[in-house]
Amino acid sequence: MKWTWVLVAVLLSFGGLSLGKDSLDFPEYDGKDRVHHLSAKNYKSVMKKYDVMVLYYHDHPGSSRVAQRQFEIEELALEVGSDEKILPSLSRLSTKYMCCFHSGLEESDSIFIFTDDEVIEYDGELAADTLVEFIYDVLEDPVEIIDNSKELKGFENIEEDIKLVGYFKSHKSEHFEAYADAAEEFHPHIKFFATFNPKVAKALELKLNEVDFYEPFMDDPVVIPGKPYTEEELVDFIEDNDRPTLRKLQPHNMYEIWDDDVDGEHIIAFAEESDPDGYEFLEILKQVAEDNTDNPDLSIVWIDPDDFPLLLPHWEKTFGIDLSSPQIGVVDADDADSVWLDMDDGEDLPSVDELEDWIEDALSGEIDPDDDDDDDDDDDDDDDDDDDDDDDDDDDDDDDDDDDDDDDDDDDDDDDDDDDDDDDDDDDDDDDDDDDDDDDDDDDDDDDY
Template sequence: RFKSDHPGSRSCWAMKILVHLVPADKGLEFPQYDGKDRVLDINDKNYKKALKKYSMLCLFYHEPIPDSKELQKQHHMTELVLELAAQVMEEKDIGFGMVDSQKDAKVAKKLGLEEEGSVYVFKANRVIEFDGLLSANTLVEFLLDLLEEPVELIGNALELRAFDRMEEEIRLIGYFKSEDSEHYEAFKEAAEQFQPYIKFFATFEKSVAKELTLKLNEVDFYEPFMVEPVTIPGKPHSEEELVEFITEHRRPTLRKLRAEDMFETWEDDIEGIHIVAFAEEEDPDGYEFLEILKEVARDNTHLPELSIIWIDPDDFPLLIPYWEKTFKVDLYRPQIGVINVTDADSVWMEMEDEEDLPSAQELEDWIEDVLSGKVNTEDDDDDDDDDDDDDDDDDDDDDDDDDDDDDDDDDDDDDDDDDEDDSDDEDDDE
């Protein structure tokens, strides 16, 4: 399974920490763990104090420390990731701790910790689950995003241009009278519910609103890779209305697998399957394939059952050998297939000419076959069963041949015995 039964699991990802390999000049000194213990062992006696002490408290909820030396090493590497993150974030008033699911079960229940192997961040009255790659780099980036304001303001054409280039992100933008507006306050409250996974922007400038064709108190919702936004109906909006709309439309037609929320994305399957496309954006073929994929996604964004995950292998180099072995595909070329998240069975689109990529129409036809069930991973299981049956038939044929040989040998033995008896009779007659 993608999540926990292979080298891509969270515990193994903990191996990916920042290491200072060679001396660096001033200004590029990557942090090394200094050996100081900063990560707290959270228990029933100290958890309230820790919550009060820090503006944000980051807790790793883990299973009991295992007896296996290999698993103990993995646990130790996770501790090092947290210690390095705690060291880097020490001046940001962020605390770090670990909660044992067995030893500290009461504390876990009080804090609402449920999933072992997850990191929970406590900020004010909110609990945010970090569902991404457990490396110091990714975790620190996630926490820094949480320290920022939940809504970013757009005030001029240059900032608007930067907003337009964020095509990989789910993002919202609203036009409000001022920061004192009650409707802006509701927008800000909604933003806190989704920070840092979904980006919220606002403008108070008429010129920016005109460029976006936004009316006062109107909010536009941008799906990743889509050219045109969806205007949320029924302005002005309450916090609850915004949260409800975003929750309903959160699963995009096309989304990129990102380190900061990769496990959440993978868990968001449709009836146990994902349509997955591998393409290197920096590679000419990969870029061309991605543009074709965007075109197909835009033409079919009205289909609620269509959701494609784009994975750029360059973002996950440690997973490339595992993916190639598990899915039996060459990731140096663009690929698209269907993956069963339960057993990692997969079926991949056959490209007739390896030199030419599929057209948008060919890709759309294949996706239609997937959605209709014509292409599915169960067919692959049937083929495997047929192969097994063929092997069984071959074995049966071999057994029959052996039996025939044995019968022939028995007949030969009987003939030899008869010949010997005849010889004995002749001797007696003499």
């Protein structure tokens, strides 16, 4: 069988990590075989041994020594403690088997989590702590039950995620079962809550078999119409409303959100919640989102710089902004061209009305990140014109210099000619004088004879 791809099955352990005596020591191989060569025959038996299996799908290392070394490092990273239910492992699958195994395994470096009958794709940051936290969420029940005032308070404190809550008669209610089945379709990306307590339902203003849908950062929910609901009706409603007006980019969903652009663009807002200016700007964003929650074309992505410290230099360089103060702009999802609202380094934050006007211009296309390309082209043209002007000036200077040189040469030649003429005249005069002297001498000689 020809190997063309590698699928790494990572069965993570939630026991204590054993990284050696020192925190700086590299882990050493303990002799345990954590590599599974999966096939159609042994896959089900391997799955039955563990509660969760995480599959990391990447290119086959082939004969490349660098790729093989990378594969060995990935395997070494899995040499951690294990328990009876979850065991770290690597596995390889052929392309042919993967097509039978799961039709979604097409993109290299994808991560899939298998638990029970569900297959969940992980679209977050490739960091161990983020992935492990996400898997903990996967292990939780799809529906969390609210039974008292403390649990109700915890529910109310969740504002950064989409959440739903329903009131049902009991666990055995067919309407609750439909609700729970719908929850499995979106778990753990969307949080589902339910209550069987009439007092809690009264506090939430819920009627029997009714479900409320909460957007992130919204105080007032939307009552899903048409109760009691089937699973399909709940799934359809959620899919039609799963792009919030204001949503937060978080490590566990960063790629999922970035792929969910609106007409190829994102409205991005940077605001540090722990900073006074950032907090004030975030409150303005929340008010704008609440005022425009019915606009299907508006979706603002909020990024807290504190959540992505290693990406700050990259963002500042790419977008040409200073993230020490709040920022909001329109970003092209493909080439990262962007246009940003001028806020005077956070000293003069826009009002709700001013920000709404700016967003309206952005949605209408009046503010377009592609205009940045036109500006660059204009700058290039200006540079070319300047270069041409410089070249012309240089040519003129050269011509002037040549003319001056020619004039100097002519003057020199004239001077030389004059000097030569003077010399000739002097020579002639000298010759005449000599001749006269000779004649006088001859006359004297004649007299002597």
